[in-house]
Amino acid sequence: MTHTFAAPGRVNLMGEHTDYAGGLVLPAAVDRCVRVSGRPGGERVRLTSDGWPGVVDVAADGRDRNGGTGWGRYVAAVVAELADLGRPPVGFEGWVASDLPAGAGLGSSAALEVAVAVALCHAGDFNPDPLELAQAAQRAEHSAMGVPCGIMDQAISLLARADHALLLNCRTLERDYVPLPGDLAMVVFDSGVERSLEDTRYARRRSELEAGMDARVRHFTSENQRVQETVAILTATTIDTNALGPLFAASHASLRDDFEVSTDELDLLVELARQAGAVAARMTGAGFGGSIVALTDAAHANVIAAEVVGAYRTAGHEGRALVCRSADGARFRS
Numbered sequence: 095m096t097h098t099f100a101a102p103g104r105v106n107l108m109g110e111h112t113d114y115a116g117g118l119v120l121p122a123a124v125d126r127c128v129r130v131s132g133r134p135g136g137e138r139v140r141l142t143s144d145g146w147p148g149v150v151d152v153a154a155d156g157r158d159r160n161g162g163t164g165w166g167r168y169v170a171a172v173v174a175e176l177a178d179l180g181r182p183p184v185g186f187e188g189w190v191a192s193d194l195p196a197g198a199g200l201g202s203s204a205a206l207e208v209a210v211a212v213a214l215c216h217a218g219d220f221n222p223d224p225l226e227l228a229q230a231a232q233r234a235e236h237s238a239m240g241v242p243c244g245i246m247d248q249a250i251s252l253l254a255r256a257d258h259a260l261l262l263n264c265r266t267l268e269r270d271y272v273p274l275p276g277d278l279a280m281v282v283f284d285s286g287v288e289r290s291l292e293d294t295r296y297a298r299r300r301s302e303l304e305a306g307m308d309a310r311v312r313h314f315t316s317e318n319q320r321v322q323e324t325v326a327i328l329t330a331t332t333i334d335t336n337a338l339g340p341l342f343a344a345s346h347a348s349l350r351d352d353f354e355v356s357t358d359e360l361d362l363l364v365e366l367a368r369q370a371g372a373v374a375a376r377m378t379g380a381g382f383g384g385s386i387v388a389l390t391d392a393a394h395a396n397v398i399a400a401e402v403v404g405a406y407r408t409a410g411h412e413g414r415a416l417v418c419r420s421a422d423g424a425r426f427r428s
């Protein structure tokens with residue numbers, strides 16, 4: 095019997111480059127997923143994909159930890175991390191499909207790790223706590239790609255609730271769900287500049303923050319404050335969505351000037367979104383390319399999306415807009 099497991103990508107609404115230093119984050123999952131379909135059984139994990147080349151074929155007991163190439167490295171690392179957690183070595187044969195753009199800063203590698211992890215847990219009738227599973231997927235990212243990422247992307251892909259953002263304290267792992275106003279849409283604008291977390295600049299920023307470099311720490315401190323202010327706005331009895339604009343603008347400026355992870359294209363998109371009437375806009379994810387997230391009136395989301403993509407093209411760049419709905423975390427589909 096074939097089963098499907100889906101794990102969503104995310105936008106982060108506030109709290110960028112804070113997770114790996116124990117800060118606050120406020121991501122929401124989007125209605126774009128990586129899906130793993132297939133059948134449990136045997137002693138191998140064998141996967142193909144309609145989007146990525148090659149066949150992944152590794153032992154289900156985790157002994158091929160560093161096996162696989164390309165996207166197969168993620169799969170091999172997840173299999174091995176789950177074996178370390180005690181997952182029974184039941185294999186899986188199937189395929190991977192995705193409608194989540196890769197390299198757009200929407201947490202696609204975490205979504206792949208989580209989709210594979212959920213499929214394998216189901217195959218082995220193994221039920222770890224979701225945060226334990228998120229940490230295993232995070233370790234897989236570290237070992238597969240050598241990227242010292244934080245917990246945010248894997249955690250939101252597993253823990254998300256539709257119509258909510260997740261407030262996660264990355265030091266204590268305490269969490270809370272913050273309702274998102276129904277009249278606001280989340281519009282992602284992909285700058286078309288692909289980013290890879292393997293980019294050494296991500297690891298460099300992390301070490302600079304840990305070493306206490308002035309501007310990096312200033313960003314960390316002010317960004318944590320902005321997460322708290324964003325949550326206060328979203329949980330107030332009367333929600334003043336216009337108050338989100340200055341907060342998002344301040345976050346973007348801090349990422350651009352103090353943390354130095356923005357690009358000219360992301361800066362331009364934020365400005366174009368503001369001009370087109372978005373309530374709030376900032377880069378989202380690691381930066382160095384990737385996407386911005388804009389909050390807009392739900393009724394005007396498509397018009398604003400088209401206007402920004404058009405103006406971006408006039409400025410000489412090919413981007414794209416994804417009008418997203420917030421979604422639930424990873425799940426067993428059928």
Ligand code: GLA
Binds near residue numbers: 106111244
């Ligand atoms: C990437 C990482 C996350 C986080 C963000 C920046 O998405 O995977 O852990 O550090 O960058 O906020």
